[in-house]
Amino acid sequence: MAVIIQGIGTVTALNSTNSLDTNKTLFANSRRSLSDRKGRFFMVRSDGCLSYGLNGHGGRAEKLITNAVAAKEDTAAAYTSSKPGHELLLFEALREGLEEEMDRDPTVCVMGEDVGHYGGSYKVTKGLAPKYGDLRVLDTPIAENSFTGMGIGAAMTGLRPVVEGMNMGFLLLAFNQISNNCGMLHYTSGGQFKIPIVIRGPGGVGRQLGAEHSQRLESYFQSIPGIQMVACSTPYNAKGLMKAAIRSDNPVILFEHVLLYNLKERIPDEEYVLNLEEAEMVRPGEHVTILTYSRMRYHVMQAAKTLVNKGYDPEVIDIRSLKPFDLYTIRNSVKKTHRVLIVEECMRTGGIGASLTAAITENFHDYLDAPIVCLSSQDVPTPYAGTLENWTVVQPPQIVTAVEQLCQ
């Protein structure tokens, strides 16, 4: 399987017979994209290869568990790093990432409703206010437009704020700030101001929260030029993406999911940062490429179990980066399997899946043997009733059926 490395402005596709030397130089290249990092950390490639330190000890890649389904027992690749790591829940992983960044850089601060004394409505910022003080972990009044604007102003003057929306739906009130100021200020000021802000919050369907509290704003934010969007799905990538988002000089929106906060996983003790623009190979396969993100990853993996029993070999990729899409990983997968299924929680109309379908069709049309199938949520406000709510989102049986139809 080919390994794709995103170097600085250069895209080099390696074939599977890597030479030690090529690995060294290319890893060194990719290191510079996260420049001036302190030495002791490693970058994780999408297929799980580790690359150590700045000197790059050749191509000694070790397999790391990149797929984490809480229910699934993964005995395939044993975790082999210098230390066994520690187990924690996803919201704790987010907090760990946040805390490490706040320790490392005094300009990182948090603001949002109930993040300070209350500890965060989903406990992501618990314990941070007593440790860093009320000003660095700031409780704001209930005015998303203003505290997002305040965060952007803080970013313009040199801080690195993390703005928490208690629920993604509330950020609609801050849409003006996110679109006009967050996204555009770097451009309209001719590069004078940078906005290294992270806007994060939980969204998604589950828990019967009703229509307004179950929104998926990826589709609304995706066309704002100037911002980056990432979606985390496991404790491992939650921590890595949180750290990468804070270190990035661009405004990043980090999408979390209400139902995933209690996922448990073992993550490394060492410091690690993930690449913001990279997709994650969850399960390599041969027959069909399934692209997914956030909570749908787990529905897909559940469907994958059924599919494997039926004799199919799906390749599952967690795209993670919603803007921009990691078209390199996707391209390699499409080249191999020639069939694409997109499973997402966004709405059918104008969602991430719609954009992804367009992007893949435009770029990789020649590689496709069948039209792209996109399974998304229904175009309805999320109902309160439990059964109806389940039918709004894509369920594993539907994924299985879609793959079977696609692979005929």
Next chain:
Amino acid sequence: MALSTNRTVNQLLKPLTAAISATRCLSSDSTSIITVESSLPFTSHKIDPPSRAVETSPNELMTFFKDMAEMRRMEIAADSLYKAKLIRGFCHLYDGQEAVAVGMEAAITKKDCIITAYRDHCIYLARGGGLYESFAELMGRKDGCSKGKGGSMHFYKKESGFYGGHGIVGAQVPLGLNMAALWDLPAILVCENNHYGMGTAEWRAAKSPAYYKRGDYVPGLKVDGMDALAVKQACKFAKEHALKNGPIILEMDTYRYHGHSMSDPGSTYRTRDEISGVRQERDPIERIRKLILAHDVATEKELKDIEKEKRKVVDEAIAKAKESPMPDPSDLFTNVYVKGFGVEVFGPDRKEVRATLP
């Protein structure tokens, strides 16, 4: 009304100052203090207003005059450029309101930050921006202050603490005021009240147009915004207050001669008599001119020469800006992200690589 007050002041002070100003030359470095009374008393809300007596100097008066003349010339020139279709889109002109910009600058330093809405050309100039950069930006050239990508409503100057230049505004003051008051932030909220929200008069849009009182628990001051010295006094007072006690609202009672923007003639919702009346009685540049003449800081001819010179400077800047190059097509994709990522940026058809970001 304003005229007579000035005259009275002149009668009182003329004998005193005549003795001081022996030589009357433009480059007079005399920092003798001239005390002028502001045209109107300050009205205040929940605070004691500052005194009406403003201290100024010949230097300062001349600076005010020069700066305001330059701003006025720039805005009028922008008007003609817009009509000649060299400036496109939206162009919101500031003429008539110059006293607010210069008065404010006189009271604060470049370390204090200013953020404003779309009527930002003159604030940019007051913050140290250049005429050439302004015109180049208005005409969309590469040498503009935002590299031609911002336009009229997006002037920024990071080194001087000018944070723009913003197009979309609305309802931000009450929320910002709440937070500023909650955390005792040293913020001064200046309302340039030119009495019209585009075409809607203030009494049709606000239940209480006494904006300086609208802060409720936040003190406020109403200032004659056409009097640069009153603006300066109010801003100095406000800065002292804000640094000690938290936010304060300044309502500048000012007027804009042009319409809201170039697409608004400005005469459908107000009479020409009203506009010319204000221009005759309250024009900020005229007021400073009268003060200068009354205190013998400069002669009529010298002032006219300054205005001519400013006209020339502005014309030169325009000529130079007209010659300057348009941005490269590749500039379309620069500065979207800071230090992009390790990925190429594709053109809209996603086939052609337009830029390789570092």
